[in-house]
Amino acid sequence: DGRALGLTAPRPAGQRAALTRAYRNAGVSPADVGLIEAHGTGTVVGDRTELATLTEVFTEAGAEPASCAIGSVKSQIGHTKCAAGLAGLIKTTLALHHGVKPPTLHVRQPNAAWDGGSSPFVFHTAARPWATEPAERIAGVSAFGFGGTNFHVVLRAYDQPPPRHSLDTWPVELFTFRGRDAEAARRSARALLELLQRGGQWRLRDYARHTARRSDQAAGRGESVRIALVADSLAGLAELLRRAAEGEQDPKAGLYAADDTTEPARSGGSVAGELAFLFPGQGSQRPGMLAELFVAFPELQRHLQLGAQWADTLYPPAAFDEEGKAGQLARITDTAVAQPALGVVELAAAELLASLGVRPAMAAGHSYGELVALGVAGALAPQDVLTASAARAEAILAQVEGGDPGTMAAVSATAEQVEEVLRTSGLAEAVVAANRNAPEQTVISGPTEPMATAVARLRDAGFAAKPLQVACAFHSPLLAGAGDAFAESLAGMTVHAPDFDVWSNRTADPYPADPEAVRAGLAAQIGAPVRFTEQIEAMYAAGARVFAEVGPGRVLSRLVSAVLGDRPHRTVPLDGGRGAGLTGFLSALAQLAVSGVDVRTGRLFQGRDAVDPETAVAERTAGWTVDGQLVRRADGTIPPDALHPARPVTELIVPENYASHGAAASGPDALVAEFLRTSRDLVAAQRDVMLSYLGGPVAVPAGRPLGRPLSQPLAYASASVAAPVPAALP
Known part of the structure; x- marks a missing residue:
């Protein structure tokens, strides 16, 4: 394609040919593609041409607006030149494997060729889960080189179980220390500090894995967590360990300690220190809620796949103006979307906690959250929870349709x-x-x-x-008829007795074990008042002391503290506490652990690149390294028989009017002379521009008269050039 416009000029026809051939050969329609890894060099003309060509090809294939994410790894690692296509291929393969739509960094305003209202493409500025089954994930990768050497490859994910983790490096790591008493836990903290002070090439997650192994072993001996740390660096870990060994606690810094009077929370019975799950209802939802957990733990994405019809609203693309952000918020605030979207993330959060040994003795929800609480307790299957969520919202909206809401x-x-x-x-x-x-x-x-x-x-x-x-007057007589419609939907679903007590908003008592009574209670709850204060008081009387808010935000945590006041209790929001995402989640685990909950942290390292510094063998430092075309020893020196870097030497340059033996240059010699002359002019012009920009004097080379335009030929007598130095002979 370079024959048409030049080596570096993009040509739409050539890019289109590469795209259409790739999809034809793959037997895939562009309309089915969910991710494009663009060449995306960031140049005005290049990006405009590539985006316009992609838009044309995808639109002709019937791609829906906003159906495909587009980005470029160059925003993260720069242009790797001849390896740029390979970098994009690696990124896209990992995205397909982990079920993640990667971000493109530094996007403040998309290219002018992008029309947000009609384009098939959208941008993500943060990693978001890819809410489709593995076999349905299809991506395309473009690599466009000099001269129009255009390549496009089509990839499909392999249909296999999801990996345990998608990230090896986390922003923080969790450390828990168990013991028969506080002093035993402090000894464990000192032991880790000593291991850390030995040094080595170990990473933060390696020390966290070491601690998790020892902590889980101590759990088997019946020892409780007395100290928990959340550290973001090796230096930060050392400081927290020193403070922990001295008996300090500082939750704001990530240092948590158990109260010696705290009794262990157990999974059954009604004793002091019980753990209760609380599930927030409509009003706590927001776009992107708990996205980082779905990205970090791909196994949770099965819940997104169950609720795929709400996934795009739950995890929308980047919005670049206030109108776009307001539209995304309005869409997820819609009752028909908000309730099932909350169900998706709350079911996933409860499953993640259960995988770490965190299981409640009782549960409750606020308004809609009560339905999720019953699902987590086993009264409804996850798919039925989402089906019931949609039916509940539909019944409510139908009740006020055409009248005063x-x-x-x-x-x-x-x-x-x-x-x-x-x-x-x-x-x-x-x-x-x-x-x-x-x-x-x-x-x-x-x-x-x-x-x-x-x-x-x-x-x-x-x-x-x-x-x-x-949206309407929830929990008022206006919605009394919605309960009857919802009851009809519940009648077709299998309902079981809850595995543990789920407390009712309507009665402030646990749900009965009878499945029919569960159906009746859920239907009646829609039009009845939410007696949350009485409900929390009753749960406290039943032994609940630790209240984990399993969902977005911390609204219920604040309400519980307002109800219980100064009485002994702990509220633990998974989101919105000490940071969000993984940081907030690990901080919540730390608080639960020191509250007596039997948190098992070994699962956090299954499938991650982490080793135990106490038992792992340190890797041998490389004896030599390759730096471009040069080979160096580990200390940076170059072997005597290896190629050395170029060094400046003074060498005659072919003069402007060069002629061999006095004859005029012709043929190949003339071409070489012309190439050298134009290259010399280009370098001189660039030098003058940079010196002028930096405020320095503009040097006039020998043979170039003052005031001569840069476009005229320049004559140099000599120049400093880089020439390779031959290796020393033996």
Whole structure:
């Protein structure tokens, strides 16, 4: 293709030919491709040409708008020249294997050739899970070289079980230390510090694996976690270990210690120190929630595949303006999407905790979250939880379709105070205290006009009342009919008795073991008030002391603390605590571990590139290295019989009017002379431009008169050039 425009000029026809041949030979339609690894050099003309050609080919094949992620590894590692295509191929193969759509860094505004409303392509600025079955993951990789040597390869993922992990290096690592008492755990911390101080080529995750092995062995002896650390570097680990050995604790720094009076949390019975799972409901959802966990632990993606119809809304591409961000938030706030999307991430989070030995003695959910709690307790299969989630949302929206959907408002008052104002205002029949969230937080719900009056009356009574942006009047008599429709959907699903107690919003008591009673309770809950305060009090009375918020945000953690006040308890949000993503998750595990929960951390290292420094054999340092075309010893010196780097020498350059033996140059000699002359002019021009830009004097080479335009030929008598030095003879 370079014959048309030049060696480096992109030619759409050549790129199109490479694309169409590749997809024809692969027997794949571009419309089925989910990821494109573009050549993407970042040049204005090159990127515009490549994006326009890809858009044309994919659109003609019937690709839907926003159906394919596009990016380039060059944004992360730069242009590797002749290895650029190989780098893109490696990246794409790993993306297919792990089920991840990789990010393209530094994208603030896409190329002008991209039309966000119609283009088949979207951009990701952070890694996102690829929510399709492995056999359905298809990607294309482009590599365009000098002269129009255009290549495109089509790849499909191999249909196999997902890997345990997709990342070897994590932003932080978790360290847990067990013992019969606090001093025994401190001795373990000192032992790791001594191992760390021996030095070596070991990484943070290697020391974490060593600690996990010893901790899990101690768990088999019945020892509890007394100290837990979350470190982000070897230096940070050493400092935390020193502080831990001295008996300190500093949760903000990632240093957690158990209270010696804390009793171990167990999986059954009602004793002090029980672990309770809490599942947040509608209102906690947001685009991208818990994405980093789905990326780091590919096994969780089976839940995304069960809920594939909501995955694109759950993990949308990058938005480049406020309007785009607002649109993404609005789509996931829609009741029809928010409830099943929450179900996907909460089921996955509970499964991840269970794989690490974290299982609750009891559970509850707020509003919609109650359905997920029953699913985690085994009353419903994961697929049925998502099916029921969609049916629940549909029943609610159908109930208010074509009429007044109603609204809700948050009031800073007790439920009794709110109900008294409603009663004296004659509004008690229309407006109800729908969510009794905390002693000083009550949410009212009802038809729009009576709600406006209720808010005014409550403010007149001296209470703060804030209208909420909601789809309808949840948990009010307006939705009473939705329960009947939801009951019909539940009738066709298999329901079992819960494996552990799941506490009901409606009754503030555990669900009965009878499957029919479970169905009836779920249906009735839609139109009944959420008695969250009474529910938490009842769970506390039943022995719950550790409340883990299994889902996005930390709304329920704050409410629990507001309900229980100064009474002994611990709230542990998986997301939104000490950081988000992996950092937040590992910090939550640390808190659970020192709260008496039997966290087993060995699973965190299965399938990761991590070794135990105590037993592993250190790799021998390489005796020599290859640096480009040069071979060097480990100390950086070059063997005497090896090629040495070029060094400057003074050598005559062919003059501008060079002629052999006085005759005019012709044929090959003339071509060589012309090449040398034009190369000399190019280097001189670049030198002058750089010196001028840097403010230095512009040197005028010998033979070049002052004021002569750069476009005119230059004559040099000599120049400094780099020439290789022959290796020394033996």
